[in-house]
Amino acid sequence: MKTMKRESLLVLGVLLLAAPLVAQGKPLTVTGVRGVTFGAVLPGVPRVVLRTDPANSGQFDIRGPKGGPVMLSFVLPLNMTGPSGALMPISFGASDAGFSSTQSIGSQVGFDPRQPTTVIFPNNGNVSVFVGATARPATNQRAGPYTGTITLTVTYL
Amino acid sequence: MRSIAIVAALAIAGTALQAQTNNASITATASVQTPINVLGAQALGFGNVFPGVNKTVAATDLTNGGRFDVTGQASSPVTLSFTLPATLSSGANTMPIVNYTGVHALLNTQAGGIAFTPSAGATPTLSGTGALFVWVGAQVQPATNQAAGVYSGSITMTVVY
Numbered sequence: 001m002k003t004m005k006r007e008s009l010l011v012l013g014v015l016l017l018a019a020p021l022v023a024q025g026k027p028l029t030v031t032g033v034r035g036v037t038f039g040a041v042l043p044g045v046p047r048v049v050l051r052t053d054p055a056n057s058g059q060f061d062i063r064g065p066k067g068g069p070v071m072l073s074f075v076l077p078l079n080m081t082g083p084s085g086a087l088m089p090i091s092f093g094a095s096d097a098g099f100s101s102t103q104s105i106g107s108q109v110g111f112d113p114r115q116p117t118t119v120i121f122p123n124n125g126n127v128s129v130f131v132g133a134t135a136r137p138a139t140n141q142r143a144g145p146y147t148g149t150i151t152l153t154v155t156y157l
Numbered sequence: 158m159r160s161i162a163i164v165a166a167l168a169i170a171g172t173a174l175q176a177q178t179n180n181a182s183i184t185a186t187a188s189v190q191t192p193i194n195v196l197g198a199q200a201l202g203f204g205n206v207f208p209g210v211n212k213t214v215a216a217t218d219l220t221n222g223g224r225f226d227v228t229g230q231a232s233s234p235v236t237l238s239f240t241l242p243a244t245l246s247s248g249a250n251t252m253p254i255v256n257y258t259g260v261h262a263l264l265n266t267q268a269g270g271i272a273f274t275p276s277a278g279a280t281p282t283l284s285g286t287g288a289l290f291v292w293v294g295a296q297v298q299p300a301t302n303q304a305a306g307v308y309s310g311s312i313t314m315t316v317v318y
Contacts, residue, residue, distance in 0.1 A: 031181055032183035033183075042190050043189060080185055147185065151182040
């Protein structure tokens with residue numbers, strides 16, 4: 001009887017442990033909402049887009065587990081690719097990414113997109129991540145449109 | 158029975174953990190505009206000068222004034238700066254060149270041209286077709302004992318957006 005009680009508690013304990021994870025386990029979704037837009041860039045003139053720029057900064061929206069630590073990690077391009085494979089450097093600074101637990105661009109906590117970063121999700125499980133960057137066209141940069149890809153991976157820890 | 162319960166619990170926990178990574182991508186985009194090109198189109202020519210007689214070529218002189226032709230992104234502001242020699246040289250002999258003047262215009266006829274001082278630079282805007290023309294004038298001051306010969310010097314104009 002004593003053994004049976006211990007086993008029941010063990011099972012109950014495991015179930016209790018599992019229960020919060022299931023509750024937190026609503027699908028983790030990451031959505032690319034807006035790209036980083038440099039617009040018209042002149043050769044030899046760097047163009048900075050701040051993460052707080054509501055029109056030109058990049059934005060990801062994340063829906064996932066309520067509360068708890070989440071790791072954000074980026075795959076960042078070194079260059080944007082243009083006409084006939086021409087490359088234009090793009091760089092990211094130590095505060096070029098911002099995490100907003102209210103999904104407001106005006107309320108961000110900056111972080112370094114070059115390093116994996118752990119943040120705490122709010123209780124509603126909805127957050128946004130904003131991204132800025134700097135395009136660095138050479139003085140003889142070939143004219144035309146350039147694009148690069150920024151990928152955000154979100155891992156619930 | 159005990160085994161079934163534990164396995165079930167672990168199975169539930171495991172399912173929840175497997176779905177905890179996701180990613181998405183956005184693009185970074187830019188449109189690079191036309192690079193600036195500067196052409197030294199016409200030399201500043203003083204022609205024959207005589208010892209002790211100053212000679213001036215005005216920037217408005219379409220025949221003898223020095224001219225640079227600039228092309229770039231339409232309607233974009235640019236900054237002009239100059240490296241101006243203080244003397245012209247003929248071997249070891251030198252002759253002062255002073256009082257530089259400048260005019261920039263959107264047409265090579267100099268219509269609507271704007272005067273400026275080259276040593277101070279200027280900030281004109283390229284035309285709707287991305288063109289700009291810049292003329293330079295100056296004065297040479299040969300000494301009364303100026304050695305005869307052909308004198309020359311280099312005027313450099315730098316244009317940046």
